[in-house]
Amino acid sequence: MTSSRETRIDTKFAALKLEGRAGLVTFVTAGDPDYTTSCAILQGLPAAGSDVIELGMPFTDPMADGPTIQAGSLRALAAGQTMVKTLDMVRSFRASDNSTPIVLMGYFNPIYSYGVDRFLSDALDVGVDGLIVVDLPPEEDDELCIPALTKGLIFVRLATPTTDDARLPAVLTNTSGFVYYVSITGITGARSADATSVRTALDRIRAHTHLPVAVGFGVKTAEQAAGIAVHADAVVVGSALVDEIGKSLDRDGRATPATAGAVHELVSRLATGVRAARATAAE
Template sequence: MGPVTVARLDARFAALKSQGRAGLVTFVTAGDPDPATSQAILDGLPAAGADVIELGMPFTDPMADGPAIQAASLRALKAGQTMVKTLAMVRAFRAKDADTPIVLMGYYNPIFSYGRERFLADAVEAGVDGLIVVDLPPEEDDELCLPALEAGLAFIRLATPTTDDKRLPKVLANTSGFVYYVSITGVTGTATPDPKRVAAAVGRIKAHTELPVAVGFGVKTAEQARELATASDAVVVGSALVGAVANSLDSAGKATDTTADDVHTLVRSLAEGIHSAPAGAAA
């Protein structure tokens, strides 16, 4: 099944290109706020308009993430989320959806604790398409990136405003699936990206790679998503969706009847924003 996984990402971006539009990449934390609600959120994302799904692997110390995603990780861990349960979520999703790519995103520690070889085998078997591991630089590709590629998983790398032309080829060397451009410096969900700067940065990245470029960090509204869609192949939204989960919880911090619906409503709004954008880098 290995190579099929990268093909799923490639097929999705090729379809978006043929439609002349950018994609919507949605990030949610596995197990937040509880396993059943999290599964309902995940299962409903494609119908709401998600083209690619990033599923966060909860971790006790998510240093690159802002307060919203940190809180989501802690809620999930408190509700008993484990790597076994995260992979089971993907497996359950795959039973209903064979086409929407799923990328697991997070930190190396939970993967290392699970066991690298076991993790790669189980991730492929569950139907995972790729990995974003934010604390493994290109200098450590032997640790996970190369074994992941060998197993048939895309390894998606982050580029930032501080990634210069000298550094970029190293960042892109073993990247596959897409490049995730972090449009602002700092932690997730704490500032708003500038579309003009983003367009220039995406152009610079595209001078070095054929891969699609997805832009994220700081996108909260349909209008922001629309603006960034003209400058990229996909727009990533995470903190806003995790915030929708948090805002739906009751006073005890538990899910309510509206939790999954609130997330899906926001996804629909973001998707409409992207669909209304004039064709940009994706065309």
């Protein structure tokens, strides 16, 4: 089953293909380090070079995430972030940007607590394009994936180095928009991705699907992003951006005038590397 409508995600990846380059997908946690600063970070991502935005839904027990993103989630929750505020952030973003895709990323518990039907309706209403829910396997598609697709939301699935050819068809069955390839085993931010092994994995995944493949986990620098961008349809960077937020805070853990700018500056460097990657490789 696929989404019943063309989304901003479909449009963006079609445009990237025409441009002959990979996209840059950026992850930040909604409400980190506070609502106002997080809104400023979100609003500035497209101008800095982000092609697709993953907006994290903060959760107290983000089991797939390393210490950096865990800390970002806890900062957001301590500052009073809720699902309502996360959806409000998307609504505010859409007031000035109706083209950049936004994917909400996180865990099922906050969605379940909010109410699945209510969540899907509200997410669609504010301008969310898709979902990545890391703790719902294909066997649980009736819980969220199928209802999301029915309403017209993209549902992105994760493939990993341990997802073999026997498992891939199940993983890809109801995946839409793009496939998120987790380039390393373990938690986010733990190690760096290896471009050679990524290329091998991408060849294998593409034998099973026509969808674009975005590669994330372990991409921290513009050079690493460029190496992945030669082969991938998009490069995902998250922990490095959340780390920039953490490093920019004052001694009391509060945002400073440099916080949003630090994130946007890193995104700009990453985007430059991603956009130049294939041209450099062809020389």
